Amino acid sequence: MIIGAPKEIAPGEARVALTPASATQLQKLGYECIVQSGAGEAARFSDADYEAAGVKVVKTAATLWKTADIVVKVRGPEAKEVKSIREGQTVISMFWPAQNGDMLKELADKGANVIAMDMVPRISRAQKMDALSSMANIAGYRAVIEAGNNFGRFFTGQITAAGKVPPAKVLVVGAGVAGLAAIGTATSLGAITYAFDVRPEVAEQIESMGAEFVFLDFDEEQTDGAETGGYAAPSSPEFREKQLEKFRELAPEIDIVITTALIPGRDAPKLWLEDMVAAMKPGSVVVDLAAEKGGNCDLTVEGEIVESANGVKVIGYTDFPSRMATQSSTLYATNIRHMMDDLTPEKDGQININMEDDVIRGATAAHAGAVTFPPPPPKTK
Numbered sequence: 001m002i003i004g005a006p007k008e009i010a011p012g013e014a015r016v017a018l019t020p021a022s023a024t025q026l027q028k029l030g031y032e033c034i035v036q037s038g039a040g041e042a043a044r045f046s047d048a049d050y051e052a053a054g055v056k057v058v059k060t061a062a063t064l065w066k067t068a069d070i071v072v073k074v075r076g077p078e079a080k081e082v083k084s085i086r087e088g089q090t091v092i093s094m095f096w097p098a099q100n101g102d103m104l105k106e107l108a109d110k111g112a113n114v115i116a117m118d119m120v121p122r123i124s125r126a127q128k129m130d131a132l133s134s135m136a137n138i139a140g141y142r143a144v145i146e147a148g149n150n151f152g153r154f155f156t157g158q159i160t161a162a163g164k165v166p167p168a169k170v171l172v173v174g175a176g177v178a179g180l181a182a183i184g185t186a187t188s189l190g191a192i193t194y195a196f197d198v199r200p201e202v203a204e205q206i207e208s209m210g211a212e213f214v215f216l217d218f219d220e221e222q223t224d225g226a227e228t229g230g231y232a233a234p235s236s237p238e239f240r241e242k243q244l245e246k247f248r249e250l251a252p253e254i255d256i257v258i259t260t261a262l263i264p265g266r267d268a269p270k271l272w273l274e275d276m277v278a279a280m281k282p283g284s285v286v287v288d289l290a291a292e293k294g295g296n297c298d299l300t301v302e303g304e305i306v307e308s309a310n311g312v313k314v315i316g317y318t319d320f321p322s323r324m325a326t327q328s329s330t331l332y333a334t335n336i337r338h339m340m341d342d343l344t345p346e347k348d349g350q351i352n353i354n355m356e357d358d359v360i361r362g363a364t365a366a367h368a369g370a371v372t373f374p375p376p377p378p379k380t381k
């Protein structure tokens, strides 16, 4: 069978789902690989690089969609791509099936298979295919780099002949994959880092990354963000009040805030409010990694940097992984390659969507003419 990667058509998307290195591995599984000319350019993979790895370069998206049995993408298909999808074809991409039900139904009706990389169950066995984690890791790292780029001081403290420089103080709100990556990056640059999460079980991880866990003085302890499969649930009004009170206390001394707080299926909770921004020192920076889901900060504008009246920059970019397109394409293409490994048990270049396999079942949103989302919970860990 033929696996193909078209050029991403979403504005500003620089990633690509197939790299020369992943194509080499896919060929070992028995597949032929094709790529649309220029698909890897923004991630610095040239047509010549692909050709050197045995990948056929085709001129147009139309030819690619017509030729490939399996199309791999970063973003879910757009309407004009959906038109090209045919019966029996498999599309592997981020898909967000809960938000794209109509498109999913249309593809299922056509008899196409949809494998949603964002639906890979977060169980140990599937970590190598966990594109959400690999992209969140990059976003957390890049958030600190963007903060540094907009911050007028060092992260690390220094004693120099020209004077003593205090270390920057960084607060990370939400210690999931992106938050932990941000903590690791900020501490490795020498900042004093604090982190908060509603899930108390992350305290140990926060501390092992070199940050201080912000505890709340709350009767029921920091267990109020009850977990659902490792994810946070909305907090009670009392807990939220305590949390905001703590943030108000911290705001005047924090130089950089990185917010990553998300609750699956909901708008991002508002946690860094206008008065907290107003209490920060001029030159401070807020990076809101939840901007795409409405933002954790009151002042966030999706996709932009805004400056508050008191000179605090609030960064609402939503394309952090794409800003490191070579790295993110490499990791994403590897996630897909691992998915293909499991989808090709005989290594014979034939895809086998085994709905008895927990991981494949979890990620498969349309199969053999039917919508297969939502999946049952995985049986294994």
Ligand code: NAD
Binding pocket: 121, 122, 123, 124, 126, 127, 130, 132, 133, 136, 173, 174, 175, 176, 177, 178, 179, 196, 197, 198, 199, 225, 230, 231, 232, 235, 260, 261, 262, 263, 264, 269, 271
């Ligand atoms: P996420 O992106 O859904 O949320 C980011 C963080 O925000 C979470 O840590 C959440 O607890 C926190 N948050 C939510 N509301 C908050 C609030 N009001 N205040 C402060 N923080 C708040 O999370 P994620 O990075 O996708 O990770 C979710 C879980 O999945 C974690 O437990 C993670 O360890 C787990 N996980 C497991 C695997 C695996 O086993 N393969 C892989 C990746 C992640």
